[in-house]
Amino acid sequence: MISLTIELLDRIKQRAPLIHNITNLVVMNSSANILLALGASPVMAHSRAEVEEMTAMAGALVLNIGTLQEDWVESMMCAGQKANAVGIPVILDPVGAGATALRTTAVRNIMQACAVAVLRGNASEILSLGAAEIRTKGVDSSVGLSEAGVAAAVEMARTKQCVMAISGQEDCITDGRRVYRVANGQPLMTKVTGIGCGLSAVTAAFCAVAGGDYPAATAAAFAFYGLCADLAIQSSDRPGSFFVAFLDRLYSTGAEEITQGLKVRQV
Incomplete structure (x- = not known):
């Protein structure tokens, strides 16, 4: 994983992939700056009139429902379908899924309309989108996943055929076959709005240059x-x-800091 991380980061800096973000009003600025610092190229285009054209130019698509508006859902679905057609990954950040019917329904409609490569959120957001028996397993939004929650995430990844990427005290990433746990990160990240949404954008940049190995x-x-x-x-x-x-x-x-400090393991 160390060598892969170094390689993908180098590709991002060399290629500066265009990352199309249909994201929320709170984090547009921070997500753009996070992508620029990483070496990627951000664009934020929400209008239904141009989302397909913009998506066709991009290396990856981020859909974030943080400040959801109903007309944006149509734009997200159309952009997602275009991303599928041109073969680029769709990263969906279901902010607040499970909190309101509008948000939960919007995420489910988006996932029915297009194939999502990565579903990225916290444990309560991700597992709220599962079947009833999954929603009851191992969820604590303030902490993360129990072992039962990890098993539920694996089951969801298999059922929905996409990567489940769950942030927490120890992150969990699974495609239903492989499971990765990541221990890097700081509690102070939760005190800055937009850092979580920025991770979705960074995930999109890494996936844009990964050649299909999205997990x-x-x-x-x-x-x-x-x-x-x-x-x-x-x-x-x-x-x-x-x-x-x-x-x-x-x-x-x-490379030196990555080699010395990366805390990720496959379980």
């Missing part, structure tokens, strides 16, 4: 992102300056 690329993205936070906390332990240090680390972290 491993997602695990690499999670580990690298968390490592940058681990390094940033050494410079600042307060939210505002931490985020600046985090951006700097996304920009500057290289």
Whole structure:
């Protein structure tokens, strides 16, 4: 995983893949800056009139329902279908799924309309989209997944045929066959709005250059992102300056730091 992470990061910096984000109003600026620091090229286009054309130019598509509007759902579904047609990965961030009927229904409709490569969120968001028996297993949104929750995520990945990428104290990434656990990351990340959504964008950038191995690329993205936070906390332990240090680390972290600090394992 160390060598893969280094290789994918190098590809991002060399190719600067265009990442099309149909994302929420709160995080557009931070997601764009996170992608730029990483070496990717962000674009945020929401209008139904252009989403298909923009998606056709991109290396990956991010769909984020954080500030959901009903007309955006149509744009997301159309963009997702175009992404499938041109063969680029769709990363879906189901912000707040399970909290309201609108959000849960929107995510299910998007997943019916297009094939999602990676579903990325916290445990409560992801498992709320499963069958009734899955929703009752091992979910604590403030902590993450129990062993039963991991098994439920594996089952969901098999059923929905996409990567489940679940953030928590220890992240879990699975495609239903492989399971990766990532221990990089800092609690202070939860005190800066947009850092979670930024991870979806970074995951898209890694998947854009991965050649189709989305489970491993997602695990690499999670580990690298968390490592940058681990390094940033050494410079600042307060939210505002931490985020600046985090951006700097996304920009500057290289092979030596990755080799020494990556905490990811396949289980």
